[in-house]
Amino acid sequence: MSAEAGQFRRRFRGPRAMWGRVCSAASTALGKATPPQNRHPFDRRHGVDTGGLIYADALVTGHKHDSESAGYYATAPSLFYRAIQRWSDTLESSGYSAGDYMLVDIGCGKGRVVMMASDCGFHAVVGVELNPGLAKIARKNLRAWASMQTRMRLTRACSELRVVNGDALSFPLPDGPVVLFFFNSFERAMVRLWLERLVHTAASRSAPIDLIYVHPEHRELFQQTTGMKLLVDEVMAFSEEDAAADVFGVNFDRYAIYRICRAESTGSRGITCCLRGEA
Numbered sequence: 001m002s003a004e005a006g007q008f009r010r011r012f013r014g015p016r017a018m019w020g021r022v023c024s025a026a027s028t029a030l031g032k033a034t035p036p037q038n039r040h041p042f043d044r045r046h047g048v049d050t051g052g053l054i055y056a057d058a059l060v061t062g063h064k065h066d067s068e069s070a071g072y073y074a075t076a077p078s079l080f081y082r083a084i085q086r087w088s089d090t091l092e093s094s095g096y097s098a099g100d101y102m103l104v105d106i107g108c109g110k111g112r113v114v115m116m117a118s119d120c121g122f123h124a125v126v127g128v129e130l131n132p133g134l135a136k137i138a139r140k141n142l143r144a145w146a147s148m149q150t151r152m153r154l155t156r157a158c159s160e161l162r163v164v165n166g167d168a169l170s171f172p173l174p175d176g177p178v179v180l181f182f183f184n185s186f187e188r189a190m191v192r193l194w195l196e197r198l199v200h201t202a203a204s205r206s207a208p209i210d211l212i213y214v215h216p217e218h219r220e221l222f223q224q225t226t227g228m229k230l231l232v233d234e235v236m237a238f239s240e241e242d243a244a245a246d247v248f249g250v251n252f253d254r255y256a257i258y259r260i261c262r263a264e265s266t267g268s269r270g271i272t273c274c275l276r277g278e279a
């Protein structure tokens with residue numbers, strides 16, 4: 001299978017006509033709507049529940065953006081850690097470090113990324129999730145995660161760790177440096193709206209807005225966005241355990257890293273835009 005073919009197999013909106021109708025009629029109970037799956041090793045190791053594929057039709061909340069949801073599926077840990085490492089590398093000579101940043105997971109689902117990010121040196125990690133059932137599971141996972149860390153006497157730099165139940169489009173970005181983690185959470189029209197909003201927000205602040213975009217199906221929208229600077233674009237192989245656990249039978253995925261620069265800082269200055277201390 002070619003890389004591109006693999007990319008497009010990984011749509012998890014689901015066959016609406018079949019699974020979708022059955023699922024949304026049958027139940028709002030999460031989990032009943034998914035095809036049979038094995039428990040991910042991440043969940044077994046940490047005593048949490050972040051696995052599964054849940055089609056968008058089973059995540060309906062009554063919100064006007066339900067129709068734009070892509071459904072739930074969690075990021076492979078090996079891809080997450082690789083992307084964070086590559087993102088950290090981009091900070092070199094920016095004057096910022098990971099500790100200056102808040103990571104916001106846009107559409108955090110059951111919170112796997114929020115938990116993993118809490119150990120990556122960010123001063124704060126926040127997950128935003130539209131579906132209240134998933135947000136509830138994410139909070140339960142965070143409690144289990146925190147108590148395991150306490151038992152193991154692990155300390156972390158992250159002083160704020162939380163899950164917000166709400167629409168990503170209404171979530172106000174913090175004033176300081178922020179990295180937005182985005183695993184293809186919504187459909188094209190919503191991605192476009194969200195990007196417009198980000199550019200608008202970026203215009204009135206000096207702190208950087210970075211994006212880690214996993215499975216970048218709509219990357220051409222990012223590329224067309226004013227001030228959006230592509231820093232990394234990589235197809236990577238999953239770890240063996242992530243590949244074995246992948247419900248799509250795929251053993252790789254793609255991610256891209258961007259930095260939004262204020263309009264006046266783009267162009268000749270390249271990725272040096274948003275240097276610390278720039279007014």
Ligand SMILES: C[S@@+](CC[C@H](N)C(=O)[O-])C[C@H]1O[C@@H](n2cnc3c(N)ncnc32)[C@H](O)[C@@H]1O
Nearest residue numbers: 069073074075107108109129130167168183185
């Ligand atoms: C593909 S999952 C990604 C989960 C998580 N970010 C990860 O990488 O493991 C996308 C999530 O986005 C959520 N979502 C979809 N539309 C949303 C919106 N408008 N606001 C907030 N969350 C949304 C879905 O409910 C789903 O849980």
